[in-house]
Amino acid sequence: MSNLQFLKPSGSLFVDRDVTRFSDIVKAWEGKEIQGVGLIGAPLSKSSISHSGAHLAPGTIRKALSAFTTYSVEENLDLNEWNIQDLGDIVMHVTDIIHSQERIFETLLEVYATNQNFLPIILGGDNSITYPSIKAFTKAKGRVGVIQFDAHHDVRNLEDGGATNGTPFRSLLETKTIEGKNLIQIGIRDFSNSKTYRTYVKEKGVSIYTMKDVRENSIKNIMTEAIESLNKSVDVVYVSLDMDVVDQSEAPGCPAIGPGGMSASSLIEAITLLGEQPKVKGLEIVEIDPTVDFRDMTSRLAAHVVLNFLKGKEKAKLR
Amino acid sequence: MSNLQFLKPSGSLFVDRDVTRFSDIVKAWEGKEIQGVGLIGAPLSKSSISHSGAHLAPGTIRKALSAFTTYSVEENLDLNEWNIQDLGDIVMHVTDIIHSQERIFETLLEVYATNQNFLPIILGGDNSITYPSIKAFTKAKGRVGVIQFDAHHDVRNLEDGGATNGTPFRSLLETKTIEGKNLIQIGIRDFSNSKTYRTYVKEKGVSIYTMKDVRENSIKNIMTEAIESLNKSVDVVYVSLDMDVVDQSEAPGCPAIGPGGMSASSLIEAITLLGEQPKVKGLEIVEIDPTVDFRDMTSRLAAHVVLNFLKGKEKAKLR
Amino acid sequence: MSNLQFLKPSGSLFVDRDVTRFSDIVKAWEGKEIQGVGLIGAPLSKSSISHSGAHLAPGTIRKALSAFTTYSVEENLDLNEWNIQDLGDIVMHVTDIIHSQERIFETLLEVYATNQNFLPIILGGDNSITYPSIKAFTKAKGRVGVIQFDAHHDVRNLEDGGATNGTPFRSLLETKTIEGKNLIQIGIRDFSNSKTYRTYVKEKGVSIYTMKDVRENSIKNIMTEAIESLNKSVDVVYVSLDMDVVDQSEAPGCPAIGPGGMSASSLIEAITLLGEQPKVKGLEIVEIDPTVDFRDMTSRLAAHVVLNFLKGKEKAKLR
Amino acid sequence: MSNLQFLKPSGSLFVDRDVTRFSDIVKAWEGKEIQGVGLIGAPLSKSSISHSGAHLAPGTIRKALSAFTTYSVEENLDLNEWNIQDLGDIVMHVTDIIHSQERIFETLLEVYATNQNFLPIILGGDNSITYPSIKAFTKAKGRVGVIQFDAHHDVRNLEDGGATNGTPFRSLLETKTIEGKNLIQIGIRDFSNSKTYRTYVKEKGVSIYTMKDVRENSIKNIMTEAIESLNKSVDVVYVSLDMDVVDQSEAPGCPAIGPGGMSASSLIEAITLLGEQPKVKGLEIVEIDPTVDFRDMTSRLAAHVVLNFLKGKEKAKLR
Amino acid sequence: MSNLQFLKPSGSLFVDRDVTRFSDIVKAWEGKEIQGVGLIGAPLSKSSISHSGAHLAPGTIRKALSAFTTYSVEENLDLNEWNIQDLGDIVMHVTDIIHSQERIFETLLEVYATNQNFLPIILGGDNSITYPSIKAFTKAKGRVGVIQFDAHHDVRNLEDGGATNGTPFRSLLETKTIEGKNLIQIGIRDFSNSKTYRTYVKEKGVSIYTMKDVRENSIKNIMTEAIESLNKSVDVVYVSLDMDVVDQSEAPGCPAIGPGGMSASSLIEAITLLGEQPKVKGLEIVEIDPTVDFRDMTSRLAAHVVLNFLKGKEKAKLR
Amino acid sequence: MSNLQFLKPSGSLFVDRDVTRFSDIVKAWEGKEIQGVGLIGAPLSKSSISHSGAHLAPGTIRKALSAFTTYSVEENLDLNEWNIQDLGDIVMHVTDIIHSQERIFETLLEVYATNQNFLPIILGGDNSITYPSIKAFTKAKGRVGVIQFDAHHDVRNLEDGGATNGTPFRSLLETKTIEGKNLIQIGIRDFSNSKTYRTYVKEKGVSIYTMKDVRENSIKNIMTEAIESLNKSVDVVYVSLDMDVVDQSEAPGCPAIGPGGMSASSLIEAITLLGEQPKVKGLEIVEIDPTVDFRDMTSRLAAHVVLNFLKGKEKAKLR
Numbered sequence A, B, C, D, E, F: 001m002s003n004l005q006f007l008k009p010s011g012s013l014f015v016d017r018d019v020t021r022f023s024d025i026v027k028a029w030e031g032k033e034i035q036g037v038g039l040i041g042a043p044l045s046k047s048s049i050s051h052s053g054a055h056l057a058p059g060t061i062r063k064a065l066s067a068f069t070t071y072s073v074e075e076n077l078d079l080n081e082w083n084i085q086d087l088g089d090i091v092m093h094v095t096d097i098i099h100s101q102e103r104i105f106e107t108l109l110e111v112y113a114t115n116q117n118f119l120p121i122i123l124g125g126d127n128s129i130t131y132p133s134i135k136a137f138t139k140a141k142g143r144v145g146v147i148q149f150d151a152h153h154d155v156r157n158l159e160d161g162g163a164t165n166g167t168p169f170r171s172l173l174e175t176k177t178i179e180g181k182n183l184i185q186i187g188i189r190d191f192s193n194s195k196t197y198r199t200y201v202k203e204k205g206v207s208i209y210t211m212k213d214v215r216e217n218s219i220k221n222i223m224t225e226a227i228e229s230l231n232k233s234v235d236v237v238y239v240s241l242d243m244d245v246v247d248q249s250e251a252p253g254c255p256a257i258g259p260g261g262m263s264a265s266s267l268i269e270a271i272t273l274l275g276e277q278p279k280v281k282g283l284e285i286v287e288i289d290p291t292v293d294f295r296d297m298t299s300r301l302a303a304h305v306v307l308n309f310l311k312g313k314e315k316a317k318l319r
C-alpha cells in the first residue's frame, strides 16, 4: 500500500528528521506513576473579575511549546532525553465555579498523593486556580514557599465577589496554607494596587519587590535574595507566574495589561535561575487570554518560560 | 482514583448525554476496507494564483462539522447510525507542487482500488486538486459526470502558470478524462470570466448555468435538468463545489470573493437533491481560505453542505 | 462665560435640532412607578456552555439604539412622544452564577410587583436569563404564553452542567412555570438539535416551526397561527428572542452561528406583528456576544427589533 | 538581455493572455478630449459627521475594478473594446473643507466644459461631494434629474455643522440647483431619518420610495416609474449612489450601517436598467469607508455597480 | 425595596471596597472655580495630514485612567485625597477646522482667566491643538517654556496645507507666542524630519535632543539640563507630549509610528521628574489614534503619564 | 486649464516643499548601467515550510520607505543627493518553485554582469531566496563573506522538503558557494534550532554568536570582530537579514516569531556599522509576512534598516 505513505492525521506538521521538537518529548499520561515533570491544565476563567478567555491558554501554550525545539544553543544542552507526561486538563463545571476550584484541589491532591516524584507545571486558567493548587501542593509537600511574579498583590477581600482571580493569596494567607514570610511578590506595579492591600501583605510579613526594585536592582540579585530566604524556611518552593508581571508590549495577551512592567528577558533569566534550584518543585502560569493576544505572543513567551525552567533543571542535573 | 474523573485531554468539549454530534459518528480510519462515506483532506494551496491559505480548510471544516449534531429536525431524520471514516490528509510536498498533485492522484487511486464502496468527501485545498482527484475517480469508476458549482469556468490555459487553481477543468477536458457534455457548470458569474474561455467550454459541449439562470430559474429545476442529463450518459456523478459560487456576504472566506453570487440556501437545496441521487458518489469542497474568513463562517457552511449531502443520502435510503 | 458653550461631556454626539433620536426618549429610571416600556439589562454570560461575552450586549444594544431616530418613514409614524425608562442593569455576582440568576428573578419580581403597567424589554446576557425572567413574569402576570425565536430547543438536561444557556425551557417546562402548549418555538434548525430533545418538546405539547416551515410558509402566517393559538389560552405573551435564530450572515455576533437561519427581514416583520398584539407584554433579546461581532451589526439588528416592536405598539395605539 | 524578462514593476499581477481585465480598458488621462466614460475620484471625507475614511474609497474601488474582467457571461457581452479614461483624484486641502468642496466643483466644471462627451463616474468620498458635483453637472448639462439611492434623505439643516455628508440635497434644493420634482429618493429607511426632513422633502415635491416600497414593489417597476417621470422633465439624469442604501450584511463598509436595507442584487438590477437609459449621463458612488469594511467587500460591490452600469450602456448600444 | 440593590447603571464596573480608583478622585466640573488639576479634551483630528482618529483619544485615555488605582506602590504614596475636575471636551465644528482651533483657544483662555489655580491636563486630539492651547496658556501665564516630546520638529511651512498637526511649533515661533530658546525638543528621530526644518529650529534657538542624545545620555540628565535652562528664563513650563516620541513597539497606536523611538520607561521617568517641578503647570498628550491601536495600549500608556505626572506633583508636595 | 491643478493620480500623498522623502531619490530603472545602490524584489514565499505571505514584503517595505525622509538628524546628514534605482520585482512562476529560484539566480547574475557597480538591496521573499541570490553574487564578485542575522542556522537537510526557507545556508555550504569560515551567524536563539544543525555548522567552521553572546557582549564588539575576520579572507561581504532575529515584540510580522530575540536598536546599530564598511556590497531582508504583521511595523523596521545601511555608506563617503 505504498502510496498511502502520504495519508496522515489532519494538521500534521512538517517533520525534519534532524530536529527534536518539544512535542517529541511529551506523552499523554496513561496513569502510571509519574517520574519528573508533567503538564496539567486548569482551564478556569469564569472566576475572573473581568471577562477572560484564560481557560483557553492551556491549549495555546501547548501549541506554542510543540513548535519549539528541545535544544538550548546558548548552553549547548538538549532536553531530548526528557520524558514529560501530559496529564491533560481538569474539566471545569459549566455553572458552579466554586466546585470547579474544588475539582482543581482534589484532582491535584490525588495526583500528588499517588505520584510523589511528580513535578507539576500547571497551565491556567486565571489566578484563582492558585489557591486550590497551592493548597493541594502544601498538603502533599509540607512547608511551601511561594515566589509570585505578578503586577498585583492579589489579596482582595473575599466579600466583594468571592474567590476570584484577585483573591488567591488572601485565601492562602487567611487559611494559613502558606505563611506570609514564605511568600515573595515580585514585580508589583504602580497604580495597579491599593494602599490597603499593600499594608495587609506587609503586616503578614510578605516580601515585596516592586517594579522600582526590579528596575534599580538586578533580577539576579533579587532571585538570589529570594532563594536564600526561602531555602532557610521551607521544604519546597512553588513558582506562581501571573504573566501580567511582564510589560504590555511583551505580554499583550493578559487581561490586565499596562505599561511599566518587567521585561520578558528578566523574567526568563529569573525562571532559569529558579529552575536550577533543587527546592523549586512546582510552576504555574496564569492570566493569559488568547482571545485578546496578538499571534499567541504571550503563549509563546509562556512556552519559553517552561523551556527555560526545564533548562535550569537540566543545568542543575549536569553539575 | 475517583477524583481523576475530571482529567481529560486538553480542549475536550462539553458533553451532553442526550446529543449526538457529528464527531460521534466519525472515526479515524484504521486501514480496513471502507464501506460508505469517508472524509479525506487534500491540503494543497501553493498552486493558487493568488495567495491562499486553503490548505488549512480541511482542519476548519472538520472542526465546524464536529460542532454540529447528527439530527435533521426539518426531516426528523438522524444520521446517528452512520459510520464515517476519516482518512486524514494527504501530506503535501513543501516545494514540489506538481508532485503534490501526483500524491493526490496516486493516493486516491490506491484508496479507490482497495475500497470499492468508498464514497469520498474530499476537503480541499484549492481547485487545482480537482484534476488529480477526478482523474483518480474516473480511473476507478468509469464514465464520470461532473456537476461543478463555481463562479468561474476554470479552464485557463496551462502555459501562463502551469496547473493552478484556475485550470482543473481545462486539464480534465484536454486529457479527455471527462467529456464536455458530461460537465455541468452552475453559478458562472459576470465579470469574473473571459469570453475566450466561455467560447472554449461551449465548444467542448459543456452545459453552463450562469447566475442569471440561477436567479431566473429555480435551483430545483436546474438540478432536475442536470441530473436527468447526466443519468443518461454516465456511470457516476462527482460534485465539485468551489465555495466561491456563493455570494461574498454568505461565503466571505473564499480567495476570490465578489457580489452577485448564489445564496447559501440555494446551494444547500441543490446539494441535498444531489445527495439523494444514487449515481452521485463523490463530493469535493474547495477554495475556502480560513485565514481570511470571518469566524469560520465559510467552513461552517461547508459543514452544512456535507451534512445535507448525507441527509440526501439518508432520505434516499429511507425511501 | 460665553465661550464655555463649547464644553460638553466627553463623547457627546453631533446634535441636529431637527432630528429626534432614540436617546431623546429614554431616561434613567428614578424609582417612580413605570408606565409603559422600560429597558433592563441582565448581563449574565458566565452561565454559557461556550465562552461568551453576551454580558456586554446590554451596553452595545443601548449604544446602537441611541444612534437611531424615533421616526418610521415606512409608516410615517414617530415615537418621539414616548417616555421610556432605562432601569439599568442587574448587577451579577462574580463567582456565584446561580445567585446571579436569583438576582434576576428577584429584581424582576420586585419591579413587576411595584410597577404593574411596566412593559419590560430585557437585554441579555445569554439564554439562561430566560428561566428567572419568565418565572418572575409568570408570578406577576398569570398564565403566560411564550413565543421563542431560536435555532435551538434549549431543553438540555440539567445534570450535565446545571442551569446553562442550553436549559431555560427545560426548567420552565419541568417547573410548570409555563405549559408546553403555551410555548411556540420558531426557527428550529437542522443539525443544531438532538432527536431526544425534539421528542421531549413534542411530548410536552410545544409547537415547533422549523426553518423549513419558515422557508416554505410565510412568517406572517406563522405569526397569525401562533398568536391565535396563544390568544385563546393565556393572559399575556412574552417574546423570547435568541438572536441566533437569524442566519450567520445577518447576525454574525452570536456565539453559536451557522447557515440556514432566518432572514433579518422576516424577524423584523414577525416582531412588528407581535408588537401590535395587546397581549404581548414582554420582550427579551439574548445571545449576542459583541466581542465576536462585526461592527456591532448584531446589536444594531437588536436595536431595530426593539424599535419595530415599539412601532407595532404605536400602530396598535393609533388604530 | 533575455533573463531580464522576469523583472517587472513591484506588485504586478498574474497575466493570463486569454483574459481581458477591467484594468486593460482603462488608461490614465493625458488631457485630450474625453469621449465617453471616465473615472474621477473625489476623496473628501473630513466633511463627514462621524469619523470616516471614505476618502480612501477611490483607491479601493479602482483596485477592486482591476481584478474583475470585462466580460458579462450573463449577457454574452464584452466591454473589451471600451476606452475608459482615469482622470485621477481631485486633491483635497488638508484643513479647508469648504475649499475642498470648491475644488470639486471647479475641477468638474472645467472638465465638463472642455469635454462635452465625457460621461463621469465619480468615486467619493462622502456624500458631501454630491452638492459640488451636481452643481457642476447642472451648469454643464442643463436641467438635471437625480436618482438618489440612499437610506437617508440627506437634507439636514446647514446651521448645525455646515455642508456635511448629511446636507447635499438640502443645498441642491435650497439653491434650486435641482428641482424637488426632479429628485427621486430610493431606499429611505426606518429609524434613520426624521419626520421634519421627510416633511421637508415632501414639500419640495421630491419622490420617495421607502424600503417598504422596495420590498413590496419590484425594483424594476420603481425604476420604470422613475425613469418615465424624469424622461419627461429633464435633459439628463445623474445617479447618486450612497452605498448605505444596501443592507449592512452586503455593504458592511459604510459609516452608517444598519439592517433593513436593499439587497445588492436589487441595486445591481436597478443600476443596469439605469445604464441602459440614454439620458443617464453621470454616476457617483459615495460613503464607502474601506478602513471599517470586511475584505473590501463594499468596494467590490461598488466595482460591480460600475461594471453593470457599463453593461447597461453596452446593451443599449447593441440594440 | 431590598432587591433593587442590584440595579445599577449599565456598564458599572466591579467595586472592591478596599481599592481607590482614579475614577473615585475625578468629578465632572460644575463650573465652580477650579483649584488644581483638571482634565479637558480637545478632540480635533480633522486637521491631521494623514487620516487620524485622534479625536477619540480623550475618551480612551479617560477609560484607561478609570481602570487604574490611585496608589503608587513604588513610592508608597496615594493620590486618593486629590480632587480632580473633569471639564469635559471642547466640542469641535464639523466642517470648519480653523474655527475648531479657535474654539480651543477661546475656551481655554476663558477657563484660565476665571480659574487661575487651574493646572490643565489637555487630552488631544492631534498636535494641531498645541498652537491654540499654548497661545491661551501664554496669554494667561506670562513667559512660557515648552518641553516637547516628539519624534518630529513640527515646524512645517503653513502654505502647503494650513495649520495642521505638522505646524504647531512653526505657528508658535512665527507669532512669537514662545521664544525659540524656551522650546526644548526631545526625541527627534532619524529619517522623520527634513534638514530644512532642523535648520529652521536651530536658527530660532530651539534646543534639540535627538534620539541619539536620549540613547547615549540619560533621560534624567537631559531633564535636569532642560529644567535648569527653563527655570532661568520663563515663568511657567508647559509639557507637550506627542506620543509618537515613544517607539512603535510600546506606543503602537500613533498615526506616525516607526522604530528607533524612546522607551516608555524613559518617558515615564521624564514625566515624573517634570511633575515634581513647581514651574511645570500644564501637560498635553496628543497624537493617539485609538482606531489603529492594539487593546488601547497607547491610551493606557497615556494614563500612566498622567498618573506619574500627578505622582511627581505629590512627591513635591510631600517634601 | 488652471483648475486642473488639482487632478493628481489616485493615492497621491501630501507634499511639503521643504521635505525630501525617500521616494524622491528612487527612480524606476530604465535599463541603463546602474551606479550604486538599487532595490530589487524577490517575492517568493511558496518555498516556505509554514504558510507565508512574505512575497508581499517588497511592496510593504517600499511603501514604508516612501513615507520616511532622507535626513538623519542624529548625524546631520542628508541622503537627498542619492540616486537609487528600483529594478522592480523578479516575477515568480505560479507552480514551479525551483524554477522561481532559478529566475532569481539568473536575473541577478545578468544584472550583476552588466552593472558592475551595482550595490543590491534585495527585498524578499522568504529565506530560500538567499541561496540563488548569494550564488549569483559569488559568481559576480569573487570570494564572498556573509554576515547572517537570524534566529536560526538555516542548514536543514534537503531531503525532507527540498530547497525551503530552512535550507539556504546548507545549500551554500554544500555547494561550496561560500566557505564555512566566511559565514558568521548572529542572533541564534534557544529552543529554535537542533543540536544536529549546530554541530553541522560548527564542523563547517561557521562562526556563531548566540543571543546569549548578543546580550552579554555589545553588538558593536561583535560587529568589529566579524568585520575584522572577514576583511582578511574575502573580497566582498553580503549581509543577509532574516528579520526574525529581532524579538517578537519589535518584529511581530515574521512567520516564526518568539521571545528572546535581538532588540531593533541593536540591529540598527549593527547595520549602520556594516554600511560603513567598504567591503559590504550587498544586503537582503527576508522573512517578513505583511499579512500577519501589525500596522506594517516589521516593514517599517526593514525600511529603517535600509536607511541606516545607506547612512553608514554616506558616513563612510564623508570621511
Ligand SMILES: [Ca+2]
Binding pocket: A150, A151, A152, A242, A244, A245, A256, A287
Ligand atoms: Ca496580575
Ligand SMILES: [Ca+2]
Binding pocket: A127, A150, A151, A152, A154, A165, A242, A287
Ligand atoms: Ca494575579
Ligand SMILES: [Ca+2]
Binding pocket: B150, B151, B152, B242, B244, B245, B256, B287
Ligand atoms: Ca471559483
Ligand SMILES: [Ca+2]
Binding pocket: B127, B150, B151, B152, B154, B165, B242, B287
Ligand atoms: Ca474554481
Ligand SMILES: [Ca+2]
Binding pocket: C150, C151, C152, C242, C244, C245, C256, C287
Ligand atoms: Ca440558540
Ligand SMILES: [Ca+2]
Binding pocket: C127, C150, C151, C152, C154, C165, C242, C287
Ligand atoms: Ca437559545
Ligand SMILES: [Ca+2]
Binding pocket: D150, D151, D152, D242, D244, D245, D256, D287
Ligand atoms: Ca446614507
Ligand SMILES: [Ca+2]
Binding pocket: D127, D150, D151, D152, D154, D165, D242, D287
Ligand atoms: Ca447619504
Ligand SMILES: [Ca+2]
Binding pocket: E150, E151, E152, E242, E244, E245, E256, E287
Ligand atoms: Ca510626532
Ligand SMILES: [Ca+2]
Binding pocket: E127, E150, E151, E152, E154, E165, E242, E287
Ligand atoms: Ca508632533
Ligand SMILES: [Ca+2]
Binding pocket: F150, F151, F152, F242, F244, F245, F256, F287
Ligand atoms: Ca529565521
Ligand SMILES: [Ca+2]
Binding pocket: F127, F150, F151, F152, F154, F165, F242, F287
Ligand atoms: Ca532564516
